[in-house]
Amino acid sequence: MGRGPCCDKDGVKKGPWTPEEDQLLVQYIQKHGLGCWRSLPKNAGLLRCGKSCRLRWTNYLRPDIKRGPFSPAEEATIVHLHGMLGNKWAYMASQLPGRTDNEIKNFWNTHLKKRLTSIGPKLQINQSSSSSEPINIKCESPSTRHMVQWESARVEAEARLSMQSLLLKSKSTAKSHPDIFLQLWKSEVGEAFRIIEEKDGKTSESIVSDEPLSIKNEPVLLDDTVSPMPSKTTTVIDTTQEQEEDTCKPNEDVMTVSDSIGSNEFADSTDTALKLLLDFPGGNDMEFIGEESEFFQLP
DNA sequence: AAATCCACCAACCGCTATAAT
DNA sequence: CATTATAGCGGTTGGTGGATT
Incomplete structure (x- = not known):
C-alpha cells in the first residue's frame, strides 16, 4: 500500500518559519478554523505542505501552548x-x-x-x-x-x-x-x-478496577x-x-x-x-x- | 579574537492507524 | 475488499547560540 507524499515536493518551502508565515497560518485558522491540512497551505497562501503547517500550529502557534521551563x-x-x-x-x-x-x-x-x-x-x-x-x-x-x-x-x-x-x-x-x-x-x-x-500490613485491597481504562483519559x-x-x-x-x-x-x-x-x-x-x-x-x-x-x- | 565543542529545540522524515472512497 | 488520503506519532536531523579552549 504505502503512503504517498503528503504534498508536492516541488515549490514547497522547508526550514524555519518566518513571522509572516506564522501570521498567515494563524489568521487563516482564526478565520476558517481547523480543517483539511492538505488544502490549508494553498488556501492560506503558504508555500508549505499541510503537514508542516499542522506541526507548526500544534507545536508552536496554538494559543494554549505553555512556554517556559518545565516545573x-x-x-x-x-x-x-x-x-x-x-x-x-x-x-x-x-x-x-x-x-x-x-x-x-x-x-x-x-x-x-x-x-x-x-x-x-x-x-x-x-x-x-x-x-x-x-x-x-x-x-x-x-x-x-x-x-x-x-x-x-x-x-x-x-x-x-x-x-x-x-x-x-x-x-x-x-x-x-x-x-x-x-x-x-x-x-x-x-x-x-x-x-x-500486604507485607507492610497496609490495606491491600485493590482500588484499581478490572474495568478497561482508557488511555485517552x-x-x-x-x-x-x-x-x-x-x-x-x-x-x-x-x-x-x-x-x-x-x-x-x-x-x-x-x-x-x-x-x-x-x-x-x-x-x-x-x-x-x-x-x-x-x-x-x-x-x-x-x-x-x-x-x-x-x-x-x-x- | 577565532575556532571548536556542545546543548537545545524547531522542524522534518518515515511509519502506522484510521477514515473515506 | 482494495485502495487512497489524512492525521498523528516517534525518531532523527540540522541550525543556532552560548561556552570553552
Missing part, C-alpha cells in the same frame, strides 16, 4: 509516566496541558535521559537482559532514583508482557488488552507491589495550588531513604508531584494506580525484584 511537578510527571509507558510522548502531552509531545520529547532527550544515564550507567536499556542483578543506585534525589528504578521495572515488565502476549497470541485464547495501565497493574510490577503492600490537572492528598506514603519512602543514605537529601520540589495532583484523581483508578506505583514503599524501592526474582526471569 518540578511537570518534570516528575514526565519521569513517572515515562517509567510506566516509555516513549509515549503524545500521551504525556495529554497529561500536561499546554505542553506538546515534541517539547516533552526534547526535554526528555536533553535533560532527563542524560540524568538517567549519568547516574545509572549499569542501567543499559537492554531488552534481552533478564539479569536480576540489583541496580546500583548511588545517592541521588528520590525522583531520579525513582526514574532509574521505574525504567528498570518498565523494561522488565515490557519484556515479560511482550512474551506473554506472544504466548497468548499463539494460543489464540485472548484478546490483547487495550489498557496499558491495567496491563501494568496486572503485570509483575503491580503484583509485586501488592505483595509488598481525562488529563491530570497539575494544579500546584491544590494539595488535597497528604503525601503519606511519600514520607515513608523519604524516611527510609534518609536512613539508608544520610547524605542524600530528598528533592522536595520534585517529590511534590503526588501533592500536586488534583483532588478528584482518586476517583480515577488510572491515576490511583499511578500514585500507588509512584509511592512504592520500602527502603530499596525495587528490592522486590531481588526477592521475587522469578517474576522477572524470562521463560
Whole structure:
C-alpha cells in the first residue's frame, strides 16, 4: 500500500518559519478554523505542505501552548509516566496541558535521559537482559532514583508482557488488552507491589478496577495550588531513604508531584494506580525484584 | 579574537492507524 | 475488499547560540 507524499515536493518551502508565515497560518485558522491540512497551505497562501503547517500550529502557534521551563511537578510527571509507558510522548502531552509531545520529547532527550544515564550507567536499556542483578543506585534525589528504578521495572515488565502476549497470541485464547495501565497493574510490577503492600500490613485491597481504562483519559490537572492528598506514603519512602543514605537529601520540589495532583484523581483508578506505583514503599524501592526474582526471569 | 565543542529545540522524515472512497 | 488520503506519532536531523579552549 504505502503512503504517498503528503504534498508536492516541488515549490514547497522547508526550514524555519518566518513571522509572516506564522501570521498567515494563524489568521487563516482564526478565520476558517481547523480543517483539511492538505488544502490549508494553498488556501492560506503558504508555500508549505499541510503537514508542516499542522506541526507548526500544534507545536508552536496554538494559543494554549505553555512556554517556559518545565516545573518540578511537570518534570516528575514526565519521569513517572515515562517509567510506566516509555516513549509515549503524545500521551504525556495529554497529561500536561499546554505542553506538546515534541517539547516533552526534547526535554526528555536533553535533560532527563542524560540524568538517567549519568547516574545509572549499569542501567543499559537492554531488552534481552533478564539479569536480576540489583541496580546500583548511588545517592541521588528520590525522583531520579525513582526514574532509574521505574525504567528498570518498565523494561522488565515490557519484556515479560511482550512474551506473554506472544504466548497468548499463539494460543489464540485472548484478546490483547487495550489498557496499558491495567496491563501494568496486572503485570509483575503491580503484583509485586501488592505483595509488598500486604507485607507492610497496609490495606491491600485493590482500588484499581478490572474495568478497561482508557488511555485517552481525562488529563491530570497539575494544579500546584491544590494539595488535597497528604503525601503519606511519600514520607515513608523519604524516611527510609534518609536512613539508608544520610547524605542524600530528598528533592522536595520534585517529590511534590503526588501533592500536586488534583483532588478528584482518586476517583480515577488510572491515576490511583499511578500514585500507588509512584509511592512504592520500602527502603530499596525495587528490592522486590531481588526477592521475587522469578517474576522477572524470562521463560 | 577565532575556532571548536556542545546543548537545545524547531522542524522534518518515515511509519502506522484510521477514515473515506 | 482494495485502495487512497489524512492525521498523528516517534525518531532523527540540522541550525543556532552560548561556552570553552
